[in-house]
Amino acid sequence: MSALLEAEGVVAGYGDIEIVHGFGFAAAEGEVTALVGANGAGKTTLMRALAGVLPLAAGALRFAGRDIAAARAHARVEAGIVLVPEGRLIFPHMSVAENLRIGAINPRARRDRARTADEVYALFPRLAERRRQLGGTLSGGEQQMLALGRGLMAKPRLLLLDEPTLGLAPIMAKLIFSTIERLSEGGLTIVIAEQDVGQTLGIADRAYVIENGRLALAGAGAALLDDPRVKAAYLGL
Amino acid sequence: MDALLSGQLLVAALVTGALYALTALGLNLVYGTMRLLNVAHGDLVMIGAYVAFWAFTLLALSPLLGLAAAAALAALFGLALYHGLFRRLLAGGKAAQRLEANSLLLFFGVSVIVQNLMALQFTATPRGYQYLDTVYRWGNAAITGNRVAAFAVAVILCGGVLAFLRFHVTGLAIKALIQRRDAAAVVGVNVERVQQLALCLGFASAAVAGALVSMTEQISPFMGFPFTIAAFVVIILGGLGNVTGGIAAGLLLGVLETYGVALTSSAYRSILVYGVFVLILLLRPQGLLGGRRIVR
């Protein structure tokens, strides 16, 4: 299985504060790759750097064999790297339909946007019901669906999911996870950063544990789930 | 009291309001997308007025065509400013508060320069011309042709921009930038390009407002400041960065001013306008028409 995204020695942060100090990993085509770690370990910073929202201070980034370290965010979206950001960041004063529509702003996705939208509505019937409602008035779970749907509208080859179940009720989190599994089964390559270690590792083909901006541990998802070090790190047991 | 019910006041309120709305539109776009406080906004109105004046005086070109030239010139000016001044500032990404304060000072500098260069070039002598001066009447209301034209153009442009923001994907991108800067890039909006567009559009709409105003008012290099003020009052009223709210607030201010003055005395006009402005800022800084902030 070839790597769709390869990151080497990624250094990133905000201004003078460096948060990710040289992180490397690879996301294989068609697989789910998990990044797990505590709050503040640098998962979100890394995800933002991958999406090009934060500039890379150092390191190499290859996507489908192309060097994209210098590409800006919108160029990466066009290439197929799409981030569903932490906190969802949906557009609060736009309707559900508009939120989806702007997800397809890149030229590659724009042509097919009607069909993609139908697919998204099929995936989340709840969004179809609330097509005209403003994004800001949706519940947390619906907002997460919308964020995910908006990401899918861009026709991603690689979907970056940052904390997709943050603050969600368990039932909603479950729904999101099952959706992710369905997307993966459909052949989409996914990188997911999550605190919910259990469920995340459950669906991941491969996982990387990030601690203090550095790689602490890597392995197959299921294997890490039983790793005592992971258990110790997250429950103190 | 009969005067209150006359169509004349309504006509005045609508014309004034539509011009307020158009003037404020550009300021809102520039603030909304980039958090730049453009205190030189009125000077773009002035530039637009001069372009229309010279086009009419030298080339006998109708100001309704001259406004296209004014828009193009202002858009170019916006592009030049973007590359010369603001790109660095916007890319810096330092605290937003600093950006706003700095942009205010930069635009103040721009304002001083533009006014005085214009005064050097054209002298401070007031200028003006007549165009579509015929009065049309129906019922107890009357209106000159140029005011009808100004109203129509302002309404069409405001409506056009609203439609563009609503229905065109690039318009949607501008709205995205206004609502959530951080998310716009994430969904694939070319932030740099959209910012340039917003600045050009903002500058151009101010210049068009200037071209319209030149048909009914005298013009001079120092005429811009009151327009800057009016535009700020309107966008505060409508909520900073809320384009639809701004347009509604422009019309509202026109009505408020016209009827407020009719009910009290014209002597209180400025107190009324600034009083409303200050009260809104104190009591409802998100704007009269702005929704409550979404709490995360």
Next chain:
Amino acid sequence: MIRKLSIALAAAALFAAPAAAQNIKIGFSLAKTGLFAQAVPSQLNAYELWREQVNARGGLDVAGKKRMVEFVQYDDQSNPGNAVKIYEKLITDDKVELLLAPWGTPHHFAVAPVLEKYKFPMVGNTAASVQLREIKPGNIWFVTSAIPDKMAAELVAMAKANGYKTAGIVANVLPLAKEIKASLVPALQKAGIAVKVSEEYPPDIKDMTAILTKVKAAAPEALFVLSYPGDSVLYAKQAKEIGIAAPFQFVAVGPTMDFFGKVVGPSANGLVTMGHWSPAKADWKRAKPFYDAYVKKFNEKPDYLDTVVSYMSLEILEQAVAKAGTDKQKLRQAIASMTFDTINGPVKFQGVQNAITPTAFLQIQGSELQLVWPKAIATSPFKAKTGW
């Protein structure tokens, strides 16, 4: 550090203006930028025209000796405080021999104490206020006859002479307008003319519909619009729109300026305005040549108000200097006592005021501004405004 810099400043000023020994330096400050900037060209044009004419004649006659005129001019940014500083600089630093007036009433008041301190004579021009009379005479004189209380009295006399019984007042809240209004109201009452509507508005007004609707409803025969150039245009445009039908419409400041005609056009026909000069007045021998020279140089008509009073102040200064030279004491004496021949006829001062030129009004008749009041100097009879 301040001292060192101030020496450097003085040195810089010295290098900047290497004075030819023969030239006579005449200093002034105008509001070239800021609040009043758009009013200033009327005045500056008069100054420049005069300099050109004098130098073309071989120079200014200074008690029999001809010297070329050289201006030392500054911009006071419409700030009276700056004007004070500049006149101090002109006197003490630039050592000008004569001074011309700044623009506007506030600036005249502001520099008056400086003139008094240095006993430096200056003929004022673009100032009009009843408070001018309170200034200690001897160093400053005002050529205008458009003093607010006198204007009010004459306006009422004119309205009464034409048989108008009702009046309306629309006034800006800036000083000149308010001063006229303060005298106008009691004068109208005394003359038995009923004030049916009276409105005030602030200088930044953008729409007069509300006011004019009330005026239209009251339908006064005589309407006094005490306005400034910008709002005069606004009035004319909106009065036309709404159809203000008063046969006597007075618009205070603006109609005498060239741009007013261009913006308002033929509908301005019949408006009455303040101003005491017309090139059509044949017995003022200098009037027509001045008009022609101005139009030739600037390709537009002079402002019958500001350009005229500015030019008059120069003529007065010129004639006084020809007799008395630049000795301050002699010059003050000369200005205070001589009778001058100006484009506006003879002028003689009493105290700080022009005692000869009558308070008068102009009316737009066709493409001309005609003197219509008082009848003694009228160039054409008053004609009721018949519409827009």
Next chain:
Amino acid sequence: MRGALALAALALAAAALPAVAGDYHVGVGLGLLMYVALTQSWTVLSGMTGYVSLGHVVFYGLGAYVAVLLWGEAPLAAIVALAALAAFAFAALIGLPALRVRGPYFVILTFGLAELAKYVVIVVEGWLGKFSRVIFGAPDIETLYYIMFGLAAAATLMTFLVRRSRFGRGLLALRENEEAAETVGVPTVRFKLLAYALSALIPGAVGSVMVLRQTYFEPAQIFDPVVSFTIVTMAVVGGSEDMKGPLLGAAGFVLLSELLWANAPQLYMVLLGLLLIVFVLFAPQGLSGLLPARRRTP
């Protein structure tokens, strides 16, 4: 120590100016001292708390108005003091609601308040039946100069003392992060209000002096927004991190504008505009930021 010596020398030179220079240079000095006083006062609020006031002319204007109302009724010293107090009281009154508003809203609000005050004064003057007021028998320039010198010195001293005080520390903390400052015990509301009122005190007095200099009072001119903009510009050009900034900013700006308008009267406004832009873009800490050896917390 060297700084103190330089300051003393500067003060001495300023005090000696009327004795050695003509009225014009004293006039320039008066303008300079005025802006030193205004800008120093402004930094007590805007430099220390980050609440940028774009309407400081309102205090200047009120002071001027008080002086005009009292001229001839009270001795000069009392007029200046009352003008200062009036501005102080006004700031204390409007500060409570105004300081709840932050960031660009506060900037625009202060501007709006100044304009509102201007039009209120215009209407009040109308009620009083006054059209404009002329002041006769105003003090000579030397007297005004020395009063202004005292005000500039007082304002400089005030910024110096505030910066070193516990109060000043509280202000800096709230500028950096208002919520964190509250949480470590800084009474932010009270401190902001006091800073606002203090920053209004001297501008009130300055207004009273300047109206006596102009001998003419007309609200539309006294409440000139250009004064507010100039203060902010000077603070930017000079820097507002310590008391050096306003001194440098006012001196640099006033002297430069004197040089420019004497030599290039037509272009000097354009050049000043360019200068402002250059400073904002390339020297955001101002002239004082270009001086060596600086430690940011006082």
Next chain:
Amino acid sequence: MTLLALRAVSKQFGGLRALSDISFDVAAGEIVGIMGANGAGKTTLFSLIAGNERPSGGTIVFDGRALAGLPPHRICRLGIARTFQIVRPFGGLTVEDNVATAAMFGAAQAASPAAAAERALAVLALVGLAERAGDLAETLTLSGQKRLELARAVATGGRLLMLDEVMAGLTPAEVATMLEIVRRLHREYGLTILIIEHVMRALMQLAGRIVVLHHGEKIAEGPPAAIGADPRVHEVYFGAAA
């Protein structure tokens, strides 16, 4: 003795119920841990106690005094100090001045600037930032700023210290140091501590008692061992699968 008592505390943001009916006590000298997933309402709880937000309902009593309606600086002076999860340093001030400011204005106000500086340096030594005292706070790394947050809270001289994820993002070695610091604060300074922490191991070691929040509600309260074994807590953290 009960130092802090919460009774039916609720907080509503618009239509969103962030906290509902939270009640628990903290005795003087205790270390109480708060845990819960993101969005569970932990930080909101701190903001209510510290006065940064006003409760929509319920009462909070500190040392026998109701805190309702008091502004944060008054609450700080009564003896409650907090850190912020998202660090809020006074970026443009030096590290020393950050802490000295707290010493000047907090519950135990230093008599003079010199005394404030002295206390600041002592606290900075405790958290290991003594060498950075003269640097601007904004130049510290994240972990440095976390320690600065802690130092600033301690320097106020309050009796109740509320720590909001002070160990998040620290290396295991740094976590160990931080644990030691917190223990010393508890032992030597006699502080009562309320601590939100995601690094569970740390929380389990420190706290005598843990309160678990989930979606704004208290779902469990008890000693660490019991909490670790609680199936509901497991469900919240690992999902139903585990």
